[in-house]
Amino acid sequence: MSGLAILIPVALGMGALGLAVFFWAMKHEQFDDLDGAAQRILIDEEEE
Amino acid sequence: MNAHATLAPGEAHAEHDTRFTVPGIRCAGCIAKIERGLSQLEGVEAARVNFSAKRVAVRHDERWDEDSLILELAGLGFEAQPAAENPLAQDDKETRRLLRALAVAGFGMMNIMLLSVSVWSGAGGVTRELFHWLSALIALPVVAYSGRPFFSSALMALRHGRTNMDVPISIGVLLATIMSFHETVVGGEHAYFDGAVMLLFFLLTGRALDATMRGRTRAGIGALLSRMGKYATVVQADGSTSRLEAKELAAGMTMLVPSGEALAADGRILEGQGRIDNSMLTGESMSVAVSVGDTVHAGAILIDGPLVVEVTAANDDTVLAEIARLMDEAGQSRSRYVRIADRASRFYAPAVHTLALLAFAGWMLAGAGWHQSMIIAIAVLIITCPCALGLAVPAAQVVASGALSRAGVLVKDGSALERLAEVDIALFDKTGTLTLGEPVPDVSALDVTAQQVALGLAQASAHPLSRGLAAKLRENGVIAAEITEIDESAGVGIRGNWQGTEVRLHRGSEKTEAPGTELRIGDRRYAIGFADELRADAKTALATLSELGISSRILSGDTKGAVEKVASQLRIEGFGGVRPEDKLAMLEELKARGHKPLMVGDGLNDGPALAAAHASIAPGTASDISQQAADAVFLGKTLAPVATAVRASRRTMAIVRQNFAFAIIYNVLAVPLALAGMVTPLIAAICMSLSSLIVVANSLRLARAAR
Numbered sequence: 149m150s151g152l153a154i155l156i157p158v159a160l161g162m163g164a165l166g167l168a169v170f171f172w173a174m175k176h177e178q179f180d181d182l183d184g185a186a187q188r189i190l191i192d193e194e195e196e
Numbered sequence: 197m198n199a200h201a202t203l204a205p206g207e208a209h210a211e212h213d214t215r216f217t218v219p220g221i222r223c224a225g226c227i228a229k230i231e232r233g234l235s236q237l238e239g240v241e242a243a244r245v246n247f248s249a250k251r252v253a254v255r256h257d258e259r260w261d262e263d264s265l266i267l268e269l270a271g272l273g274f275e276a277q278p279a280a281e282n283p284l285a286q287d288d289k290e291t292r293r294l295l296r297a298l299a300v301a302g303f304g305m306m307n308i309m310l311l312s313v314s315v316w317s318g319a320g321g322v323t324r325e326l327f328h329w330l331s332a333l334i335a336l337p338v339v340a341y342s343g344r345p346f347f348s349s350a351l352m353a354l355r356h357g358r359t360n361m362d363v364p365i366s367i368g369v370l371l372a373t374i375m376s377f378h379e380t381v382v383g384g385e386h387a388y389f390d391g392a393v394m395l396l397f398f399l400l401t402g403r404a405l406d407a408t409m410r411g412r413t414r415a416g417i418g419a420l421l422s423r424m425g426k427y428a429t430v431v432q433a434d435g436s437t438s439r440l441e442a443k444e445l446a447a448g449m450t451m452l453v454p455s456g457e458a459l460a461a462d463g464r465i466l467e468g469q470g471r472i473d474n475s476m477l478t479g480e481s482m483s484v485a486v487s488v489g490d491t492v493h494a495g496a497i498l499i500d501g502p503l504v505v506e507v508t509a510a511n512d513d514t515v516l517a518e519i520a521r522l523m524d525e526a527g528q529s530r531s532r533y534v535r536i537a538d539r540a541s542r543f544y545a546p547a548v549h550t551l552a553l554l555a556f557a558g559w560m561l562a563g564a565g566w567h568q569s570m571i572i573a574i575a576v577l578i579i580t581c582p583c584a585l586g587l588a589v590p591a592a593q594v595v596a597s598g599a600l601s602r603a604g605v606l607v608k609d610g611s612a613l614e615r616l617a618e619v620d621i622a623l624f625d626k627t628g629t630l631t632l633g634e635p636v637p638d639v640s641a642l643d644v645t646a647q648q649v650a651l652g653l654a655q656a657s658a659h660p661l662s663r664g665l666a667a668k669l670r671e672n673g674v675i676a677a678e679i680t681e682i683d684e685s686a687g688v689g690i691r692g693n694w695q696g697t698e699v700r701l702h703r704g705s706e707k708t709e710a711p712g713t714e715l716r717i718g719d720r721r722y723a724i725g726f727a728d729e730l731r732a733d734a735k736t737a738l739a740t741l742s743e744l745g746i747s748s749r750i751l752s753g754d755t756k757g758a759v760e761k762v763a764s765q766l767r768i769e770g771f772g773g774v775r776p777e778d779k780l781a782m783l784e785e786l787k788a789r790g791h792k793p794l795m796v797g798d799g800l801n802d803g804p805a806l807a808a809a810h811a812s813i814a815p816g817t818a819s820d821i822s823q824q825a826a827d828a829v830f831l832g833k834t835l836a837p838v839a840t841a842v843r844a845s846r847r848t849m850a851i852v853r854q855n856f857a858f859a860i861i862y863n864v865l866a867v868p869l870a871l872a873g874m875v876t877p878l879i880a881a882i883c884m885s886l887s888s889l890i891v892v893a894n895s896l897r898l899a900r901a902a903r
Contacts, residue, residue, distance in 0.1 A: 156330065159307065159310060160307055160334075163303050163306060163307055164303070166303070167299055167300065167303045170299045171296065171299070174292060174295065174296060179295075180246060180248070180249075181245075181246045181247050181248045181249070182248060183247045183248040184227065184245065184246060184247025184248055187223065187224040187227060187247055188224060188227060188247075189224075190223075190224035191224050191225075191227060191228040192228075
């Protein structure tokens, strides 16, 4: 039983952390332009 | 950046965000070019391209406005339009809300399952109570948050005296949650928190899939009118000019149109000559020469001018506004279409409610007590709740639309797929739809040297005919001859020097209907005819359609003779000289006779018909308006995708029906268990996941639907 007292909060906490990260990502428009993200890696930054 | 530094401190520096639609963004290079190009400008703080939405967001100060930024974008080589008050924002918000609800439901489901598994495997006493309490603690906020999309939709339906899929879902979830909470408080054996949250998770998956697929829906009529010129320079009675807004124009006024400006009203040319780009109206990229006495329409762009135009129709009377109105009205009939899932739920929802109620009444009569009866009624609701039904349609449609987009057909939403599957007659526009819509030169009269010279000249010119010629010759593997002293004069042609001989490429000498070019090498003359060719596979595509039981006809604004020629070539019926109103009338007549017409067209004059038809497809070269009005857009030079789209959508609906059938079989098996009071939370959870998995697996078979 005493193990549960630690493990359950840990499980919940990690889940909540994942959820928080997902919400953060949504809010910061990380999923707004998925095709664009795939294209952008091809842009050559050195080019002048 | 220096500009910022030189500003006096404290001076207000208003920042503006302007958004443009730039359909021409196709690759990483375009992103880099636009972002670098715009960011270099003074007063532009940032430019960000959204590749998926083909949009550019620019943050700038008051030194820039919409028009000047559009000019800058044009300078970079991209045609841009100001994005009207973002019509996608609504859809976008909806998708985000669903995704967030889905994430929360997923989080809740996983944690509650974790606790439930130990209860199922025999945890008892204090441990079980603790776990039930923990589950309740997680489930209550999760249900309150993730259930909102269903609750609000159910409430809306009930308020209007209707019932939809969301009513049994909401009742099931709410009752299960409340009863489980009651069980928890009194220390009962079974809590259905896992079932309720899992139900929400699966249903939200279906909804989120559906919303994601909708992606780019029609941006609406707003975009159409934004193309119309916003201002016009009007000549007053005393000879002075003033700049008026489009809405202040009236018939009888005289306006001065400089090169590069979009016409703000319909009119007749009084003075001057030039070329206008009618692509907005016709979808044709070739500019048209106009001179005194010709009629010009609002939305056309003057390429070279200037012109003096007498306004004959302004504002709501212009051809453009008329077409917008027709489209608006025509589109309304389509919005009355009822999605298959909603049709199914019309029968489903009352049946489920009655069943649950009967179960409750039956067990009460049998003397089981209200608590026991209630638990059984809830088990019936949870088991019958349309998990599989909620996934049946979106899962199949998402997989199918993915397959279609790989085959070159972009379908706008699920309802489009459903309607495409039902069509039984196809109406085709001619130019740009059955044909490629671009002039292809006939170079058979040229010998090898002539071809080399022609390419040398043509590739130096930006004229559409020259570009067509150059493309065709390069395709044939011709190597360009070296031409020196190249000189192009607009409207006349291009000349140059080839090995000491004067060579020219200019307008054909004969006055023919089809555009033609003449190549001169010294004294030798070669005529190069241009024709708008049929798409290479037009015949086979139409044959495939007729195999699917769809007869085809041509409905074109072109002359009767031209249409008949193509019609007899393809052996289908053809109607020429058809105006947009006539197309609508013909569609209405077909609909009245019980047909479900498919319209395939590209020009703006097809817009109303595209919006009115049961389903519609436009080629990727179509005018923006037509692409927006159509349910699907097909890319490439072949017509085959049209047949593919119909076939794939029919296969999709077959799979959807299989999914429905499966859901019904599942219910037939599971409901007796529930009625008998044998469904524990464990059985409910297994049934629900299993049925959802089977439906998704069945839908995945569509991945090859478009082959």
